[in-house]
Amino acid sequence: MSEKLHIAQNLEDALLFRKENDCIVMAGSSDLMVSAYQGYGALPKFDKPVLLIRNLEELIGVRRNSDGTVEIGACTTSRQIVESPDTPWVLKQAAGRMGAVALRNSATIGGNIANASPKGDTPGPLYLLDAVVNVMSLDGGRRSIPIRDFIIKFRTIDLKNDEIITSVTIPVSDKDMTYWFYHKIGTRAANAISKLTLCACAKVSWGEVKDFRIAATASGPVTNRSRDVENIAIGLKFDELAAKASEISGAFDKVISPRAMPEFRREATRRMIEFFIDKVSKNSYKKFYN
Amino acid sequence: MADMRNDKARKDAISKASGRETYVGDLSLDGMIYACLVRTSVPRGIIKSITLPPLPDGYYYFDDRNIPENGRNELWMIQKDWKCFAAGSSGYVGETIGILCGPDRTLLYSLRDQIKVEYEEQTPAVSIEDSLALVGGPIIGENNYHCTVELQAGDGDIDEIMKNAYRVVEEKFSTGHQEHMHLETNGMMVNYEDGKYVYYASCQCPFYIRKSVAGIIGATPEDIIVRQMSTGGAFGGKEHFPDVVAGPLILAEYYLKKPIKLIFNREEDTQFSVKRHPSVVKFKTALDRKGNILAMDSIVYYNAGRYLASSYIVIQRGCMHIEGVYKFPVARTRGYSMATNTFPSCAFRGFGAPQTIFAVETHMTHIAEKLGVDPVEYKRRYLIKQGDTTITNGKIVENVRTPELIEKVCKASDYFEKSRKYGFGSGKGIGFSLYNHGGAFTGNGESAIIKAVVKVCKRKDGTVLIKAGQTEMGQGFSSAVCRIAAKTLGIPYEKVIYKYPDTSVVPDSGPTAASRSTMVPGNLVMKACEELKARWDEADELECEAHYEHPEGYPWDQASFQGYAYLGYGWGACVVEVEVDPRTAETKIKGIWSAHDVGNCIDPLIVHGQVNGGIAQGIGWASTELLENKGGYFKQHSMSDYIIPTSMDLPAQEVYYANEPYKWGPYGAKGMGELVFNGSGAAYVDALSRAINRKIDSIPNPTEVIMGHILHSEKLTEDKR
Numbered sequence A: 001m002s003e004k005l006h007i008a009q010n011l012e013d014a015l016l017f018r019k020e021n022d023c024i025v026m027a028g029s030s031d032l033m034v035s036a037y038q039g040y041g042a043l044p045k046f047d048k049p050v051l052l053i054r055n056l057e058e059l060i061g062v063r064r065n066s067d068g069t070v071e072i073g074a075c076t077t078s079r080q081i082v083e084s085p086d087t088p089w090v091l092k093q094a095a096g097r098m099g100a101v102a103l104r105n106s107a108t109i110g111g112n113i114a115n116a117s118p119k120g121d122t123p124g125p126l127y128l129l130d131a132v133v134n135v136m137s138l139d140g141g142r143r144s145i146p147i148r149d150f151i152i153k154f155r156t157i158d159l160k161n162d163e164i165i166t167s168v169t170i171p172v173s174d175k176d177m178t179y180w181f182y183h184k185i186g187t188r189a190a191n192a193i194s195k196l197t198l199c200a201c202a203k204v205s206w207g208e209v210k211d212f213r214i215a216a217t218a219s220g221p222v223t224n225r226s227r228d229v230e231n232i233a234i235g236l237k238f239d240e241l242a243a244k245a246s247e248i249s250g251a252f253d254k255v256i257s258p259r260a261m262p263e264f265r266r267e268a269t270r271r272m273i274e275f276f277i278d279k280v281s282k283n284s285y286k287k288f289y290n
Numbered sequence B: 001m002a003d004m005r006n007d008k009a010r011k012d013a014i015s016k017a018s019g020r021e022t023y024v025g026d027l028s029l030d031g032m033i034y035a036c037l038v039r040t041s042v043p044r045g046i047i048k049s050i051t052l053p054p055l056p057d058g059y060y061y062f063d064d065r066n067i068p069e070n071g072r073n074e075l076w077m078i079q080k081d082w083k084c085f086a087a088g089s090s091g092y093v094g095e096t097i098g099i100l101c102g103p104d105r106t107l108l109y110s111l112r113d114q115i116k117v118e119y120e121e122q123t124p125a126v127s128i129e130d131s132l133a134l135v136g137g138p139i140i141g142e143n144n145y146h147c148t149v150e151l152q153a154g155d156g157d158i159d160e161i162m163k164n165a166y167r168v169v170e171e172k173f174s175t176g177h178q179e180h181m182h183l184e185t186n187g188m189m190v191n192y193e194d195g196k197y198v199y200y201a202s203c204q205c206p207f208y209i210r211k212s213v214a215g216i217i218g219a220t221p222e223d224i225i226v227r228q229m230s231t232g233g234a235f236g237g238k239e240h241f242p243d244v245v246a247g248p249l250i251l252a253e254y255y256l257k258k259p260i261k262l263i264f265n266r267e268e269d270t271q272f273s274v275k276r277h278p279s280v281v282k283f284k285t286a287l288d289r290k291g292n293i294l295a296m297d298s299i300v301y302y303n304a305g306r307y308l309a310s311s312y313i314v315i316q317r318g319c320m321h322i323e324g325v326y327k328f329p330v331a332r333t334r335g336y337s338m339a340t341n342t343f344p345s346c347a348f349r350g351f352g353a354p355q356t357i358f359a360v361e362t363h364m365t366h367i368a369e370k371l372g373v374d375p376v377e378y379k380r381r382y383l384i385k386q387g388d389t390t391i392t393n394g395k396i397v398e399n400v401r402t403p404e405l406i407e408k409v410c411k412a413s414d415y416f417e418k419s420r421k422y423g424f425g426s427g428k429g430i431g432f433s434l435y436n437h438g439g440a441f442t443g444n445g446e447s448a449i450i451k452a453v454v455k456v457c458k459r460k461d462g463t464v465l466i467k468a469g470q471t472e473m474g475q476g477f478s479s480a481v482c483r484i485a486a487k488t489l490g491i492p493y494e495k496v497i498y499k500y501p502d503t504s505v506v507p508d509s510g511p512t513a514a515s516r517s518t519m520v521p522g523n524l525v526m527k528a529c530e531e532l533k534a535r536w537d538e539a540d541e542l543e544c545e546a547h548y549e550h551p552e553g554y555p556w557d558q559a560s561f562q563g564y565a566y567l568g569y570g571w572g573a574c575v576v577e578v579e580v581d582p583r584t585a586e587t588k589i590k591g592i593w594s595a596h597d598v599g600n601c602i603d604p605l606i607v608h609g610q611v612n613g614g615i616a617q618g619i620g621w622a623s624t625e626l627l628e629n630k631g632g633y634f635k636q637h638s639m640s641d642y643i644i645p646t647s648m649d650l651p652a653q654e655v656y657y658a659n660e661p662y663k664w665g666p667y668g669a670k671g672m673g674e675l676v677f678n679g680s681g682a683a684y685v686d687a688l689s690r691a692i693n694r695k696i697d698s699i700p701n702p703t704e705v706i707m708g709h710i711l712h713s714e715k716l717t718e719d720k721r
């Protein structure tokens, strides 16, 4: 082991270290330091050298690309995500409800994705928005993987040993949809882990449902979305939607697989979906719902 | 009434706010080493073998086998049943097997994790139901009773009354474990100084530690000095539990004679420390045709865990509060403290009273609702008053101002209007509760057991030093006692000094528990100061002391448990308003109003803080603080899964008083630290029940449990209003 901790000076330096060492990538450290905790007064335990990337300018910030997509650097903190005018509403909702102030100043979106916890707050909106995860390795190696493929299963991601997540690209913006919904049921008002989160959106034009999406987190090993279920709604007239509410929520119920508190999670998911459908089917002026 | 304005900062405000306060975790002495406890990992079983890894130089392991010949493997709390070391068997997960010491904590913990313990596992009894069914065979005695209580007041054969009643309402209530979650975890340091074992401890009761652990090494309490360190919260969790930490430490110190520090991390503190007793309370209440209560019969079970600790007194207090703030023609209660294979339950703010108060309040509310009467109206009919007989067949000595307390909270919260408007099942609910708490030790405990003494010393520089065993743990005693002394002596508050107690310097004025510190030792300080004032000019340096004397004419018989249990109660009324999201069962607290009779507020801001905190803690107990025990293992282990409410979860509270000065308290003050916990849980559950129109008879109620009630529980009323 050459170094126990390497503080990367720039992206290239980070990628070089990553290539040459079997190492742990550390961003805000808010997951890593918890799992490395060994007890009061003891040193945290890492069985590999640590590569610290949290200060890399190249990986921080929210920006709008020329094609209209929004790109968020992997080391952008929840607070920075909330403060950017380019962040889609539904992702702002998620980032703004993570932990408490101190955590939102350190937790990064790259860390939240890589942690691949079913209770993580940003994957829900990212699934809903069809976000793409961009990774990089030394010598220009780049891959872009849809988030639903990038998160392979519970706590497992499609990241090679020499790669670093550099950003996520979000192809959908607020104006692309007519209605948005986000609701996190946390354990309490602040510093709350999600018991269940549902986000949804719908596009209605000329009276017809053109798009309809639902994503649920903390109700299975990974975020749940199903195009088959969404297709039940797509193509309907908005006023036909209400009659399909229980069919849609029933179909979505088959998609989720909550282990703990199954009754609560199923019931609340169903009720939230039906709440959102009710709003869409009334075609009201209000765009955002919690 | 004495004017005690808040023109002065708390004694500990600056040092705590600036971070200069020294906690035991901050202490460092030359040659200091660290310790950690080695604990059992099965709830019930025989320990077959303990295999240690090779210990490097400077690392030591001790357990019961190292106890010297004249020592005993026991901690002396109320009884001596709690073993210092498991010694061959495990009675709960986390029982201390041994203590490991050494200079480097990283290595220390890794050595601990390499210790292999082999068990022959037995079937544990975890819940009250398990214990009653003698699952796995009795843990103690024949029926798993640590102890029992039976109390009855009023004339008539209660079983006959039940038989002849127009209607008997039977209900059962249950509450769960609660963790103290004091901000500072348990910890202490021991050192051998000038032939004495000296502890630097985060604790409530320094004198308890001395008494409890001396016998382990065959020493006497006088061989031990306990110096309290700044204590970052306790709530009862540092009343007896520090004994469990101090015990193994004294054995290690007996051999090593160097500074040894032991601090729990949060997970240890959550999983391996005492808890509030879970309870099951059953009522049978006889009503006449008009809905009047003829008699109330009850059975109270508390889950005490493996060892008695303070459960003897906790179950008594529970039973003594079974009538709440009411007086029924006939009342009987039978209490059982059940042994289980869980971590022993012990003191926690309220000390057994909150469980029975939650039960009786909710029961009264349900009866009122059955009769179609507003619960506040119904409860008003039964208020106990001065001269009435309590369940221990003593009398209420003081003027009881509950009618005023009710007026105040109902008016401030607009209770009656909201109660009518929200009705049942509207998603909005308002709830109400009444409660009390007997101040100080029960009966003649203050004179027969504690015999408190305090001293006040005039010093050359004109300052006055308070010498008492009372600890400051954030509750504000250090400021309150200085205010009492300053006022009595007529000297500035700045001239009165309180120091964290050191058992070699201060007299034993009893534990900092039972809401007694301001009420009893505080009163002794006032008396001693009165004498000091009279003799002020006698000398530059002068010490006066005061001894506790129990007022004449209020007899108590400890053997039969009959007589005047408490001379002064704190009284309270609380209204809570909630709103429930019908989609998700999430609950928002919209308002909290409380009114209390605390005798007199020695320091209004501190009292206000106690009210805010106590009510929040009571709501936490009733709502989010789920602590599950599955097969003997606590499932929650940190602040992220054991959910205490934050300030974001609670609205600003409105706080009122109707104070009835207490004759024997300093400037009228009486106990209030526990009182303010006792009733908010019932008010919260009442509000929640009404909002969703479901009967709720258990605590806690996190969101998923509320959803369960919505889906499955019986309706409170068919009337939707």
Ligand SMILES: Cc1cc2nc3c(=O)[nH]c(=O)nc-3n(C[C@H](O)[C@H](O)[C@H](O)COP(=O)(O)OP(=O)(O)OC[C@H]3O[C@@H](n4cnc5c(N)ncnc54)[C@H](O)[C@@H]3O)c2cc1C
Pocket (backbone or CB within 6 Å): A024, A025, A026, A027, A028, A029, A030, A031, A032, A033, A034, A053, A074, A075, A097, A098, A099, A100, A103, A106, A107, A108, A109, A110, A111, A112, A113, A114, A115, A119, A120, A121, A122, A159, A163, A164, A165, A166, A191, A192, A193, A194
């Ligand atoms: C008190 C507290 C409260 C919390 N509350 C919430 C909450 O409400 N909601 C929530 O979702 N989470 C919460 N968390 C968890 C955590 O904060 C988040 O998951 C956070 O987003 C992690 O980001 P980080 O930058 O701190 O990750 P780190 O701890 O630095 O890393 C986490 C993981 O991601 C990997 N990683 C990080 N960056 C990269 C990268 N660029 N490329 C490749 N791999 C990478 C690391 O190797 C590691 O496996 C909480 C944590 C704490 C301590």
